[in-house]
Structure formats: structure tokens, C-alpha cells
Amino acid sequence: MVGAHKGGDVAVIGAGLIGLAIAFELAERGAQVRVFDRGEPGRAASWAGAGMLAPYTEHIEDESVLDLCERSLGAYPEFTERVRAASGIDPHLRLNGIVHAAFDASGVGRLSAHALDLARRGVAHDVLDREQTLAFEPWLGTHVAGSLLVRGEGSIDNRRFGRALAAACDARGVSFVRDAIDLAVECDDRRVLGVRSERGFATCSIVVNAAGAWAAQLPGVPPSARPAVRPVKGQMLALAVPRGFVRHTTWVQGAYLVPRDDGRLLVGATVEDEDFDQRVTAAGIRQLLDAALSAAPALGAFSIGETWAGLRPGTPDGRPYLGATPIEGLLLATGHFRNGILLAPITAKLLASYIDGSLAPGALDAFGLARDGAPNAHRTGVV
Numbered sequence: 001m002v003g004a005h006k007g008g009d010v011a012v013i014g015a016g017l018i019g020l021a022i023a024f025e026l027a028e029r030g031a032q033v034r035v036f037d038r039g040e041p042g043r044a045a046s047w048a049g050a051g052m053l054a055p056y057t058e059h060i061e062d063e064s065v066l067d068l069c070e071r072s073l074g075a076y077p078e079f080t081e082r083v084r085a086a087s088g089i090d091p092h093l094r095l096n097g098i099v100h101a102a103f104d105a106s107g108v109g110r111l112s113a114h115a116l117d118l119a120r121r122g123v124a125h126d127v128l129d130r131e132q133t134l135a136f137e138p139w140l141g142t143h144v145a146g147s148l149l150v151r152g153e154g155s156i157d158n159r160r161f162g163r164a165l166a167a168a169c170d171a172r173g174v175s176f177v178r179d180a181i182d183l184a185v186e187c188d189d190r191r192v193l194g195v196r197s198e199r200g201f202a203t204c205s206i207v208v209n210a211a212g213a214w215a216a217q218l219p220g221v222p223p224s225a226r227p228a229v230r231p232v233k234g235q236m237l238a239l240a241v242p243r244g245f246v247r248h249t250t251w252v253q254g255a256y257l258v259p260r261d262d263g264r265l266l267v268g269a270t271v272e273d274e275d276f277d278q279r280v281t282a283a284g285i286r287q288l289l290d291a292a293l294s295a296a297p298a299l300g301a302f303s304i305g306e307t308w309a310g311l312r313p314g315t316p317d318g319r320p321y322l323g324a325t326p327i328e329g330l331l332l333a334t335g336h337f338r339n340g341i342l343l344a345p346i347t348a349k350l351l352a353s354y355i356d357g358s359l360a361p362g363a364l365d366a367f368g369l370a371r372d373g374a375p376n377a378h379r380t381g382v383v
């Protein structure tokens with residue numbers, strides 16, 4: 001039951017993977033939860049991402065973020081199993097490792113340095129020579145020089161995961177307000193009062209702002225509770241390759257490639273400060289194709305099945321915002337930048353534990369609105 005903030009429903013604003021995961025976790029713990037979204041569940045960045053689950057591949061330097069990502073990766077099997085059991089939908093979790101490919105001596109040198117870092121952290125990995133790499137992933141082509149396999153990382157089909165989470169929420173009694181117009185939070189000077197949309201006012205003692213890249217724009221949020229979130233665009237494309245052609249998520253200079261069970265190979269992603277522009281551009285797609293085809297010319301034979309773009313919620317220091325604001329009952333779960341899909345299970349557990357009063361005091365201090373500045377992890381370009 002909801003403990004620390006008892007006396008009313010929980011509203012979650014934003015039906016992306018973060019909001020849905022929080023709603024599901026709370027509902028499994030016995031809370032009454034309503035999810036509000038301007039669109040359909042599981043869309044926006046949650047639909048646009050590639051679903052990479054890759055704390056070490058992402059080269060995260062901020063220890064507090066890396067620790068959160070490691071814990072979330074560890075929580076994935078149990079969390080997705082509960083979602084699958086509730087929904088009947090398999091979200092295709094694949095933790096079969098991520099391959100980093102190198103194509104020259106300096107690339108091999110960078111992989112060796114990365115392998116040393118992994119060894120220091122106790123992360124299982126294998127350094128593969130050219131022949132071993134080609135035996136593993138023949139499509140990389142004969143100019144590959146070697147690779148690093150980071151064990152335990154992988155991917156989830158984030159679009160399936162969104163559908164599974166929405167169905168799991170339904171099965172656990174979460175109610176949805178979809179396609180809401182004029183969605184706004186209402187607060188007085190001290191505390192949150194509820195959520196308003198064109199369908200009326202819902203009184204709630206707790207409102208979680210999980211509106212992703214739009215979290216700072218959510219109407220009705222007092223300035224003191226507004227997160228410094230901004231949109232960071234990512235463009236992607238999908239190639240139609242034979243099923244099984246690429247077996248592992250693969251990281252090459254300038255792009256990552258994520259195979260899906262249906263034979264699509266996702267290629268991502270640009271990193272662009274473009275405000276709320278979500279257009280797919282010729283330059284963005286050229287950038288991705290240049291990177292993918294210079295690593296593996298064989299990919300040039302396949303058709304482009306889809307192109308799309310999404311907006312990551314970036315923050316000034318690269319850390320998400322999790323937990324309390326100065327407005328009682330108004331909570332934050334946003335700013336996950338490149339790791340929103342990875343961080344969904346741990347965010348759900350932390351927010352649910354904060355709400356039911358079982359979280360240790362100070363556990364979210366590193367992710368509060370008032371934290372000290374961490375090094376800015378934001379970069380633009382590609383991957």
C-alpha cells in the first residue's frame with residue numbers, strides 16, 4: 001500500500017516506459033494509479049529508441065549514473081518476467097552481450113583500454129581477434145581488426161516492451177487517460193492537488209512528472225519544481241536484413257546496430273540539439289549510413305525499411321531527476337537522456353519505494369533538483 005504519502009491516488013503524467021514502469025510497480029504493490037498522456041502509451045522516445053541495455057558500452061563517466069544503470073540492468077530479468085506474466089507479451093529481452101568492433105590498430109588500442117576498465121570493474125568480457133570476430137559476426141567483413149564482447153549487456157525490443165507494460169498496467173488495474181488535451185498539474189503554494197485535462201479534474205495526493213523531454217513544459221508545474229530538461233534529438237533507421245544476419249548488438253565508430261527478432265537491423269543514432277524538431281533529415285540519415293557502411297559494406301545491399309526520430313530528455317549534468325520537489329506530493333522521474341529504457345526498472349522500484357515509504361533516506365539525493373553540479377555528460381554528434 002502507499003504509505004509515505006497515504007490518502008489518495010497516484011497520478012503518473014507520461015505513459016512512456018518510465019511512467020508505465022512506475023505505474024506497474026506501484027500497482028503491483030497495491031496502489032491505485034492513473035496514467036495521463038497526450039498520446040498513446042509507449043510512444044515518443046520510448047518507441048523511438050533502440051532498446052540498448054548498455055551501461056558499459058555507453059561510456060558513462062558519472063559514477064552515480066553508472067551505478068544506477070548497473071542496478072537497472074541487474075533488475076531487468078526479474079522485472080520483465082513480471083511484466084510478461086501480467087501481460088502475456090514477451091518483450092524480447094536479449095542479454096547476449098554487445099560487440100565493439102575495431103577496424104584499425106588505433107581502434108584495437110581503444111578496445112584494449114576499454115577492456116582494462118571493464119576488468120577493473122569486474123565486468124565479464126572477451127577480447128576477440130580478427131578471426132574470432134569474423135566467426136562470431138561474419139557480416140562485419142574482412143577489414144575488421146578485432147573486437148570486444150561485453151558480456152551481460154544487450155537489448156530489449158522497446159516497442160514490444162511498451163505494449164507489454166501498458167497491457168500489464170491494464171491487468172493490474174491501472175487506469176489510463178489517453179490522448180488528453182490541455183493536460184496540466186494543479187498545485188497550491190505548498191502541495192500538489194491533482195491533474196486537470198479537458199476531461200475534468202482528478203484529485204491526487206501524488207503526481208509523478210514522467211513527461212520525458214516535455215517535463216519542463218508541463219503546464220502548472222511551479223518554477224521551483226521544474227526540472228532543467230531539454231530535448232536532444234536522435235535520428236534512426238532500420239535496414240531489412242535476413243533474420244539472424246546480425247546476432248549481437250554491435251557498436252562501431254559513429255553508429256550502433258541493434259538486431260531485432262523480426263529481421264530489422266536498427267542503426268542509430270544522431271545526437272542533436274534541435275529544440276522540439278522531430279524531422280528525419282537527409283544529413284542525419286547520411287551520417288548513420290556512412291558509419292554503418294564504412295564498418296560493414298555488406299549492409300549496403302539491404303533496403304531501408306523505416307526512418308524515424310525521437311527526443312531524449314537531456315539534463316545539464318547528464319543525471320536524471322528522481323524523487324521529491326519542493327512541492328509536496330509532486331515528484332520527478334525524467335531526464336534519463338540516453339538511458340531511459342535501461343533505467344526503467346530501477347526508476348520504477350525507486351519511485352515506488354519512495355512513495356510507499358520504504359526507501360532509505362537520502363537514497364535519491366544525487367538525483368534531486370538541488371544536487372550539486374555533476375560533470376556535464378551531454379555531447380552532440382552521433383551515437
Ligand code: GLY
Nearest residue numbers: 052234269338339
Ligand atoms: N541509448 C542510445 C541513444 O540514446 O542513442
